[in-house]
Amino acid sequence: MSEPPMVSFENVTKRYGSLTVLDGLNLTISRGEKVAIIGPSGSGKTTVLRMLMTLETIDGGVIRVEGEPLTHTERQGRLVPANLAHIRKVRAKIGMVFQSFNLFPHMTALHNCMEAPVKVLGLSRAEAEARAADLLEMVGLSNRRDYYPSQLSGGQQQRVAIARALAMRPRVMLFDEVTSALDPELVGEVLQVIRKLGEEHDLTMLMVTHQMGFAREFADRVCFFYEGRICEEGEPKAFFQNPQNERSRQFLRAVLEAG
Amino acid sequence: MGLRALAVLLTLTLATILYLSRLEDFRIFVPGLAQGALMTLRITAAAAVLAVLAAITAGLLKLYGPAPLRWLAVAYIEVFRGTSALVQLFWLYFVLPGFGITIEAYTAAVIGIGLNIGAYGAEVVRGAVVSVARGQWEATVALNMTRAQALRRIILPQAFAAMIPPWGNLLIELLKTTALVSMITLGDLAFRAQQMNQTTMKTAQIFTLVLLVYLAMSLTVTLGMRLLERRAARGILHARAA
Numbered sequence: 001m002s003e004p005p006m007v008s009f010e011n012v013t014k015r016y017g018s019l020t021v022l023d024g025l026n027l028t029i030s031r032g033e034k035v036a037i038i039g040p041s042g043s044g045k046t047t048v049l050r051m052l053m054t055l056e057t058i059d060g061g062v063i064r065v066e067g068e069p070l071t072h073t074e075r076q077g078r079l080v081p082a083n084l085a086h087i088r089k090v091r092a093k094i095g096m097v098f099q100s101f102n103l104f105p106h107m108t109a110l111h112n113c114m115e116a117p118v119k120v121l122g123l124s125r126a127e128a129e130a131r132a133a134d135l136l137e138m139v140g141l142s143n144r145r146d147y148y149p150s151q152l153s154g155g156q157q158q159r160v161a162i163a164r165a166l167a168m169r170p171r172v173m174l175f176d177e178v179t180s181a182l183d184p185e186l187v188g189e190v191l192q193v194i195r196k197l198g199e200e201h202d203l204t205m206l207m208v209t210h211q212m213g214f215a216r217e218f219a220d221r222v223c224f225f226y227e228g229r230i231c232e233e234g235e236p237k238a239f240f241q242n243p244q245n246e247r248s249r250q251f252l253r254a255v256l257e258a259g
Numbered sequence: 260m261g262l263r264a265l266a267v268l269l270t271l272t273l274a275t276i277l278y279l280s281r282l283e284d285f286r287i288f289v290p291g292l293a294q295g296a297l298m299t300l301r302i303t304a305a306a307a308v309l310a311v312l313a314a315i316t317a318g319l320l321k322l323y324g325p326a327p328l329r330w331l332a333v334a335y336i337e338v339f340r341g342t343s344a345l346v347q348l349f350w351l352y353f354v355l356p357g358f359g360i361t362i363e364a365y366t367a368a369v370i371g372i373g374l375n376i377g378a379y380g381a382e383v384v385r386g387a388v389v390s391v392a393r394g395q396w397e398a399t400v401a402l403n404m405t406r407a408q409a410l411r412r413i414i415l416p417q418a419f420a421a422m423i424p425p426w427g428n429l430l431i432e433l434l435k436t437t438a439l440v441s442m443i444t445l446g447d448l449a450f451r452a453q454q455m456n457q458t459t460m461k462t463a464q465i466f467t468l469v470l471l472v473y474l475a476m477s478l479t480v481t482l483g484m485r486l487l488e489r490r491a492a493r494g495i496l497h498a499r500a501a
Contacts, residue, residue, distance in 0.1 A: 055397055088403055096401040102394035106416050115412060116402035168402060 004067030006031045006204045007052065007172060013060035014047055014228075021047050023228040024061070031171075034198055034205045036215035036236070039225030040251060045208045048225075049174045052206070053096045054087060065090050065172070095170030099177040101157045103149040109136060109160045110145040113167045121168065128167070135163035139193050155186030159193050166197075173197070175207035187211070194218070212255055216240050224248045262485055269478040276471050284464050288455055292465075295451030296472055302368050302437045302447065303476075307430055309373025314380025322385055323410070332381070339378035345439050347371045352443040368440040376433040383425045387418040420491040427484035431477045448472060 007029040014022040022044045029035055037045045050056040052063060054071060062079055063070040070090050072079040104112050113132035117123045123131070136145050139159035149157050158178055165173060175194065179187040191214050197203060198218055209215055215222055216236045223233040224245070232245040243249045279285045313335075320332035339347065351367040362370070391414050399409035441450030452469045456462050 053397075053401055055400055088405075091400075092403050094401075098394060098397065098401075100394050102392075102398035104395070104398070104413055116404055119408050119412065120403050120405075165401065 003031070004064070005029060006033070006066060007206070008064045009048070009052075009061065010064065011061035012051065012058050012063060014044070014051065014056065015059050021228055022051075025228075025230070027223065027230065029172075029204060029206065032201050032204055034218060034220045035207070036219035036222045037206065037208045037225060038210070038212070038215060038222060038251075039231075043225040044228045045225045046176055049096065049176050049206060049208055052172075053094055053174060054091055065093055092168070093171040094174065095165035095168055095172070096174040096176065097158070097161050097165050097178045099180050101149070101154070101161045101181070103157055103161055103164070105149050108146050108148055109141060109152070109163075112149070112160055113164045116164075117167050131167055132163070135166050136160070138166075138196070139163045140189075153186060154182045155189045158182065158190045162190075162193055162197075171202070172204040172206065175205065175209070177208050177210065179209070179211060210255075212240070212252070224251065226251075262482070262489075265478060265482050265485065269475065269482060272471055272475045272478060276468065276475060279468060279471070284461070285468060287459075288461075288465055288468060291451045291455055292448065292468060292472065295446060295448035296476075298446055299434075299437050299448040300476070302365070302372065302440060302445070303430075303434050305369040306373035306376065306437070307433055309369060310376040310380050310429070310433060311426075313374055313377030314384050317377065317381035318384025318388065319410075321381065322388060323406070335374075336378045336381050339375050340382075344372065344375045344436050345442060347375055348439055348443050364440070364443050364445050367443060368437070368445055372433060372436050372440070375436065376429050379432075380426065380429055383422055383429065384418070387421040387425075388414060390421055391417045420488075423484060423488045423491055427481055427488075430480050430484065434477055434480060435473070 005028045007027075009025045009027040012022060012025040013020070025044075025048065027048070037048060039045050047056060051058050052065075052070070058071065062072055068090055069079060069082070071082055071087055073082040073086055103109075104115065107115065110129065110132050113135060114125070114128040117128040117131060118125060133142070133145065136142055139162055141156060141159055141163070144152060144156060144160075149160070152160065162178075178194075179190050182190065191211065194205075194207075195218060198205065207215075207219075219236050221233060222236045222239045224231050224239070224243075224247070226247045232239065232243060232248045239248070240252065243252055280289045317332040317335050320328045321336065324332060348367060348371040351362065351371050352364060355362065355367075388410075395413055395417065396409060399413050404413075437447055438449035440447050441453065446454075448469055452465050456465050459465070
């Protein structure tokens, strides 16, 4: 049998009160695949990432990571809600970078990257420091390791946040509009780091983005969300050159006009 | 008010106390009031420690405790915040012996005032913890930390900085509340003042001095809290690292 997909959403539904944010979502992501999620605001795209990170509960369906249900366990062929230990075990494979960085303001860049590896993975301080230092070098911030977040530019903060997430050695990285809070001139440095990460063939990446140019060049697949459903998905080139769906066409036209 | 202004005000107050205590009219009150001031300080210090411990415990239990402990925390906060400190002191000192529990006046004072201010403090703790940005919690989830790890290492250190200014208020409130202990036979500053007032009738001299001593104490508290606030802010905001 072939190996299970890295991540699969099976008929996942999310509601806030009477508002259905995601309506029976089915989405399968293979190991190492880079998927860009685009769509107008309110289309549920961020919710997809937040559910996978267990920041939101789901109201129906199941999410699997390498075949294993994320927030459920199978008992006698039925899915029942899992305990926290199970969720944490599966969740360990997932890392996330946020729009607003969410660095720990009372810790230096280095300590931001060391905290969870020491406390959660049980690394020694020396091991964690070596790992954090390597990652800060990878994101080009070796010379800022002892700076606090408030002393760093937005782009630098976001690069630290990427290093912090990678320090946990996730198999799947989620990027939630990670350049939306940045000044335009700082967007490039963050995308550069993500591009570099993309060269790692094993790392699965799922990103919600408004950077259409980046999605087009970087992603293996683009999913266009509209009103809680995937309206159209496909290879970036085909999607951007010749969108099939009327909604996609409208959206792309609006984005292009905005520049 | 800036740190420097506070320091100047405190120095002026102390100098005035020193100057007055050398004058003929005031001198005789100094030993008695000094004794009273010492008692006030002892009660304030002990009650402050109790208040902080009670506040952190009740504040966190109200937020994150299991149901029975959460209710207990809510009950504690509402009872001690919702009734007068004076009545609480009377109850501890005069009513509790009726149930076979007799405690010293000093102990009753520390417990009563500590728990009273602690109830207000619990809301300060709760508010400060809640005020930490939601994104901080989300980051701890994304890093797969446990709730306890998140609280101890990420949330509380940030909440701590937000708590300091309101705690400065509460500690001054606590200092002034200690004047009530004169009603349960303790010889604090206010008690000594009344006692001497009754025998000498030199109300102006006595209460001027007492006023200044209370002011000096509260200014010291304010100054200390400001210094603490500045240190904590350095940990969060970092104008520029050394």
